Amino acid sequence: MKLGYLSFFFIIIILFSLGCFYYYPFFSDDSLISLRYAQRFIEGKGLTWNDGHPVEGYSNLLWVLAISVLGKLGINLILAARIVGILCSLGILGSILYYFRNKNIQKEYVFLAVALLATTPCFVVWAIGGLEQPLYVFLLTLILIEVSKIVNYHNFKTVYLLSFWLGLLTLTRPDGFLFTILTLGFLLAICRKKDQFIKIGFVIAIIPSLFLLGQLAFRYNFYRELVPNTALVKVKVTIHHILRGGFYNFKAFFSTFLLSGLGLISLYYLLRRKNPFGYYLLLLTVAWISYVTSIGGDIFPAFRHYYVVLILFVFAIIFGLQYFKKISFTSKKVTWGLVFLLIINVFIQSLINDNVRAVDERWEFRGMELGETLKKTFSNQTLVAVTAAGCIPYSSELPTIDMLGLNDYYIPRHPPKNFGRGSLAHELGDANYVMNRNPDIIIFNIGSEPRFNIGDQLKSNKIFNRNYIKVKAKDEEYQLFFNKYGKNTGIKNTGSQLIIPGYLFQALSDDVSVFSDNKLIKIMNRGNVYTLSIDHLSSEDWKIVGSDEENAKFNADIRIKNGQLTIKITPKNNMFLESLVLEREY
Structure with missing residues (x-):
């Protein structure tokens, strides 16, 4: 094959760009959680999700900080996340090609492994998806390169750079320190010289640990905790989660069968040759799969937690395929056969349900539209309770209760008795706590029935x-739950007057409201009966003294019994009602 490394890099960039274009504009809801932290950090409010008691509802510190830097420069945060993700993804491809360009390894092995990675949906989906996986795997790629220098080429000078990458990996995700432990143990096990043993043990143990201790010190000083909220919400090792996590890895393997299968075969041949780097890849693969299995896998499209395994298999293919004698790249038939196989592989992977989800999943953008609408319509002190903790809070910038607990202090520390036997990351919740917080609006998902x-x-x-x-709400068929007595969206009782938002009235049919001109207005149809009950009122009579709609004509029936006021409105014509004013009769 006459194709050079630089030419291949440009070709692979084109393939990568096509993949990103195909899955664009996918952006996960959890990414928007991170962006809310970044936005508030830029505004000088610290790494917080809300005012009040700070909680660490993110698990990607370095990622949030990187996005914040671009955000501080005036770049839209969603675009900033995509920029960092794409640059890290290109960094993965570029660093692999650059490292192996002058190594005694057939370039076709490198090209095949990189092409398989670049055409895998996991790689392109999370390049634009907004979470930290590209940065995490980019740092892991650099770690694998440095360990390869030590193991295969006995270059122990690189141990300092290796330790630095391990430290940054620790800051990217809390589980990043796992690779420090594994790498340190492995290198100490294969090290034969005393001076090298001491150097490796000291440098790799100390430098990443300083990164870890620094983050722990910040966490305890700022959040008064030693573990992030994410661990309390998502991690509970139970049989249910282990089975779920095992099935997750099973699906991920067979959904990436060409890359994973070839990687596993190549790893097998490396182990047969007793290649030390092969043992290192095996150690990391087994440890990571075991970890992901124990935590129950993941809920997002395209197997993002399997990304780590994919990069390990890429290195296994590069180093191990040379021992697999049945593949000869000197044959044009083999070369074109592999190209055809890559094309078929791309097509098959595009049909897999977990990858199709990344094409179809666009509800986050509807959620952001809802958040922007709420921001324009209601006071900036309106308290919203949500289950989708990314899109609506990020775009609305309103004070928010995360009812699933990821960004709440109380909920993760009071889990239900059956915690660990339900849907991953969606098991928590405390109705009494939420009601005590008295939110103005409650939203399930992006406006659905309770879930x-x-x-x-x-x-x-x-x-x-x-x-x-x-x-x-008629616009997007949102279903929102409004607190009748909420401070910002409910009935205003001045003592002598009741100012009632029109959207609180209910009918048996055609019961919709509409967002218009930064208001939420009730649509009332002629002949329908619209009812509202108000509790805890004195027994005096009340009368209607006005409404916002000049042409509104309706019959009204107002009754009070046992402290409960019931209002029934029957429009004489189709009308809109923004609010209704009642006055006490003395």
């Missing part, structure tokens, strides 16, 4: 059923 454990609790909660009104 998850917290939804089931609220459906049977007396306060929720008494105080919250389901409001259907």
